[in-house]
Amino acid sequence: MNKIKEFVNQFGLPRIIIGLFLLLLFIIAPFVGVKVSTSINDTLVRFGMNSVLVLAMVPMIHSGCGLNFGLPFGIIAGLLGATLALECEFHGVVCFLMAILFATPFAVIFGWGYGKLLNKVKGGEMMIATYVGFSSVAFMCMMWLILPYKNPTMVWGYSGRGLRTTITTEGYFLHVLDDFLKIKIGRLVIPTGMILFFAVLAFCMWAFLHTKTGTAMTAVGSNPIFARASGINVDRIRTLSVIMSTWLGAVGILVYEQSFGFIQLYMGPFYMALPAVSAILIGGASVNKATVANVIIGTFLFQGILTMTPSVMNAAVHTDISEVVRIVVSNGMILYALTRKTEASR
């Protein structure tokens, strides 16, 4: 009995509930006519789409900057990269790679400034991160309107000026990762390319965390006083972690767009931090500790619930409460994490 209690405490009751819920959905699925192969297919695709965005959370959590609610800032860098790549009329895989190339300098500059800001406000990072994210999205809304883009698939038809709200990636880099080495098993299609891409990035992250700089980052997050005493430049490490998070956010949105098929501008990125934050928390991370395993488990569980709930619920009880489930699960998870006592208290 005690062992079970210990297990529950360590794993966290909400996580167990969510895991069991997802299992339940998968079990019910065939009985209400939802094809398991389609469900697994959809879940895998959504997993791939969101995985890098969730991975972007890891550096900042590790260095003690808290949950990166300012992910939209990195997403903006990615959007700038994507739109520039489209403007230059690249196609296919090249387009995707050029997008990453264009996004990188933006991500580094944004991340650097953002990191410096966070260093000045230690203790209130999360709230400020949220609003930096919001302000940047709102600012870019103005920019998307007046920046001199010319590509006819991107700008409004009548005026020829100002970008559209959604731009299709078809013909540019739609599915370049998804289709790469995709495996078909009967009706199940595994988007191998996308998952491989994530695996490479995840491996790099894991490897980085074991380097000298990486361990320094972990030290800064779990015990900043000790880290400073050991001669580590806390501020520099934190800024580095923010730049990494921002860059991963930029790449993450590109991975998302190539699968989703659309580039969403204006208010699109506004709330995109929340799903990523909940996903990593569901995966077992806390406000100042996160591993790559958390990313994988969390994204899978979260996206699994998002995929399965509508189809199963709809078929079973003919009501679509998926929106409510999404809100309650994602925000409930964040609340749970925020109310835990952390090892490195302020």
Next chain:
Amino acid sequence: MKQQQKSSFKKFLRFLSDNTVTVLFVIICAVSIPLSGYSLTYLVSEIIVRMARDSFLIVSLLIPIMAGMGLNFGMTLGAMAAEIGLICICDWGVVGIPGIVLAAIISTPISILLGWWCGKILNLAKGREMVTSYIIGFFMNGIYQLVVLYCFGGIIPVRSSKLVLPRGYGIRNTVNLSGIRLKLDNLLAIRIGTISIPIGTFLIIAALCLFVLWFKKTKLGQDMRAVGQDMEVSRAAGIKVEHTRIISIIISTVLAGYGMIIYLQSMGTLNTYNSHTQVGMFSIAALLVGGASVSKANIRNVFLGVILFHLMFIVSPMAGKNLIGEAQLGEYFRVFVSYGVITLSLVLYELRKKRELGDEGAALAAGQKEEGK
């Protein structure tokens, strides 16, 4: 002579740095108003209407700030309670002032319950109250949707079919509040030329301000201020810290509920699923524009904030149109400014906090050095 000039210049700089947000806003407004081309009477009448509409909501934010809980993003919960009350009176067909009073009475127990629950969670997240209340707002939105979109009309009977969606359950996107529209505003309204001043509403707002001033002097109010200053010291002094914090949130939520009712009777239509989410954001932005900070806010901030924030809000689209040729730019500009203001205020607050701690530490070190001599 030069010494005096220097120090008054320094004072001026200090004033600017302490009130950066407000000054910035005054500049923005001063530039945008002539650009927009709106007439003075139009602006004045619009501002008066909005002051009556929004001030109550913003005053409800004062008490948690006093108690050290920061900006109460959880006022959304009070707004939701008010909306449920309003849905009830619309269904029962109760109109006018009695309708407003009844909605307020219905919303109160719901607000108390939600405020209590919110306060309890905030006590578990000490030091992170603002982010937590922010997420609580989103979370409750989900629960609210569950109740209003699925239970109302089904498990909870709704008689009027005007309120219910065609599919048979769930409340519609917009609820017409014509029954209570402007009833409070028009109660004792005075007309000056084309401008109608809603004296009734202003009287209620004045009563609330008096209440807040009185409350600060009561034992409970003093307890809250002590808790806001330093939790551990208050605990040592025998104050029930957790209990006091929860009460501050409950009061704020209940007041937010009443404020929402005033807001909605002025608007005349209820956006069932959107009204409450925006309310929290703009109330907090307005309060910050008025010069409040995360730890200090008074009634002056409320009214100054409403005037400046809404001025900016009204003139931005036209100013944007006349400046660049796109009204849409002005609209995005005001969204950017609203969020930017909150960001700036939060950053300045943290910076000031660090500076004060640093000053304290330096003063302490200097004092010790003196003693050591």
Next chain:
Amino acid sequence: MSKKRLLIRLGTLVGVLLLAVLMYFVGREHTILVDDKSVGDYKALATVDVGVDKQKSMELAARDRDKFVVTSQSHSITIKFTDSNWNEQTITRKFKVPVGLDTVIISLPTLAANPDAPQADWLAEYIPPTVVVRQDTTSETVNTEDSFSF
């Protein structure tokens, strides 16, 4: 908690509840339909002038129906008409809308013929005629997106 405190709190709670009930009754809106149709033995009046409370009176011809919207329970209705003996008659009656009803219908000929009859004779609950309604296939999608207008 001292007994006095408990009593005061209980008292306030009861007071608020009573206030809520009062508000319900005072603020409840009703629709009064006035009908000038022949009912049974009572023939419809050629023209009749009807007024409820202080609202402007309306003129109805035979077979007409009109409505008044009122709040709260007790009202008075005043009708002016010319009866079969070519006399002008003015009848004023007070009535109370029964609790819980949204819409009531008053039969003017019945009232005109027996001005002192109990309310139940000429005032009844209005039940809209049941008509076959095809299933409402209009769909209203609920929009939960933020739109940023304050």
